[in-house]
Amino acid sequence: MASDIPLNWFLYFAAASFSIGLVGVLIRRNAIAVLMAIEIMLNAANVNLVAFWRYGNAPAGAGPLPGVILALFVITVAAAEVAVGIGLILLCYRRWHAADVDRYDSMSG
């Protein structure tokens, strides 16, 4: 059970990759890159969940399963989001002939 890597390291790693994802969403202009950045954010949360699950004290009777189970669900949800996201990006690309999110500005105010 006890591993050599402390829990903190996982948390720092997750926080760092989450921040990388967030910065990516904010500064990247390519829609596909934004999508990838969102995936990084979701996976950072997954690292957190699995690390907390691994380091938690399993009580007698029932383990705190939700951590690792939620991670599995998140992977599924992320796949669904990519499918939807790619579809929407394609729809916009067909109309603007560009994947640049700054170009999609027919509405404002």
Next chain:
Amino acid sequence: MDPNLPNVDFRDFWFLAPAIVLAVWGLVVLLADLALAGRLSAPDRRRTIGWLTLAGVALALLAAGVLVQVQLLAQAETQGTPRWLSPSLAEYFSRPGGAIFLGTLSADLQTGVFNVLFIVLLGLVVWMSMAWSFTEEWGEYFALLTWAAVGMMLLAASEELVTLFLTLETMTICLYLSTAFEKTRRRSAEGGLKYFVYGSVSSALFLFGLSLLYGLTGTTQFEAIREVLASTGPEARGLSGNVAGATAFLLMLVGFGFKIAAVPFHQWAPDAYEGAPAPVTAWIATGSKLASFVALMKVFLHALQPWSHPSNEFMGPGWLGVIVVISAVTMTYGNFAALAQRNFKRMLAYSSIANAGYMLVGVAAASVSTRGAEAAGSVLFYLTVYAFANIGAFAVAAWLVRDRKTDDIDDLNGLGMQSPLLAICILVLMLSLIGIPPFAGFFGKLYMFMEALDQQHAETRLTLIGLVALGLLNSVVSAFYYVRVLKAMFLREPGGAKRLGPAGRSIEIPIALGTLVVIVFGVYPGPLISVMQAAAVPMLTTSAGGYASMISAPSGTGYAPLPPPDPKAAPPASPKSPVLSPEMAKNYGALMKQAAASMGPSPPPKAAPAKKAEGQPKAP
């Protein structure tokens, strides 16, 4: 896998009946559309598939209604178990309600009421969609609307963060897609993509906050989280000095802020509202907002309740200060931005942002008031009334787009002369949205603001009085842009090349029903407000059962979580913890006051002591 895992009671599936019906019906609709695709033209398919979807909605409504009725009758039975059910079902339904599926979903009055509400709203949205042909993929369109409803129903019922995240995603992913369904306009695709990007970023933020909260408490169930947080003792309550807790709280608040379109997380709303086909906009503005607010209240008023802290300090020790600031900014910004809009749907989007601000006043009040359930119930009342008024307003937008191809406020010119009856209905809807007395919108605001003013803590009284005053000023501002709609309808000559045609059933019914709801609950607000306040009690107290008692606090190296729960403080968790008998629901307010009084002048007399008073013999 642990062999001692508890088994799921298969009778729990009865409570999912409405959701199962709708989920299956989505598939039926898809298949029927596939079968008809070659044979019928798109407008014919729109009607056929639309009616088929409405049949499914009626079926689900029947299931939800029967379920509520059976549960109420079985619980009202005084002599033993009811005979008109099989013994095992009779025993099951006469339980006082609570959490099902190992404590992941709730099956109680609140769930029943909201199931019915979501299904009725879905019916109106589907009916509105049959007004004109804005797409050709009708099977997919109606199936997505239906599945979004499934997500909403389960989101409003979820009692646990995993379920909450999954149902939130089910709902929003369906809505991203339906937003982009208007193929003839490019702004629909743009609105869909913007909604998707903002929505999934907010989901990721929420998920990261959720993972931190899971790490801090070792559990995902609302009641168990509340117990862990409350067990730290009154002096350590609140968020000051708790960096991980504050991060988790803020990230989850940002996630919910996006979903309910609170400033500064509102940027997607105007674009998505304007770009989406009018029925989808109506579905986002009503169903999605309703479900997100219920989930928000469950998370912040139930699970994170110990972190709220009555305080006047800006960003004080609890999260109240943050909510108050967001609420103030949201309603002010929403109303002033709406003043500048020319597009009807965009104006409604900003009005919906402003309304989220008003509702957050109620949430803030519920978090610190000793009458938490009453305050939360008044938010539910406001949400219901707001949903029906908005469905009617978006039906007007659908009418404009169908006949004029644009949906500016000026397109309404001269409607009063052309179809006086519908114009009067719209007048009533707008007056209710402003909050003019005889209509339900007024009573929604009245109840909510009265609860906000009824504060026992001197620390919060001033803050909330200020917030309510700001809310009233904002209502005055909002009158200006709603009145512009009325001015266009009644004072201007009809202009433009295309006249509005006759509305047709699918536009008339949502407008008429919205007006009816607004008038009926304006004249008799009593029944609805008492139902909603009774529904708010289980919403804020359902004890999860299942794993609630088996909480682990992670103990990694160099990692100091909150202390594990005091075994004496945690009530014995049984799968169906009997917290929710109707008498207790009635006495809830009294119990909370009593508990507050027994705590004396010490600061935190909140839901926590009252919960113990309800669940088990009172603590000395």
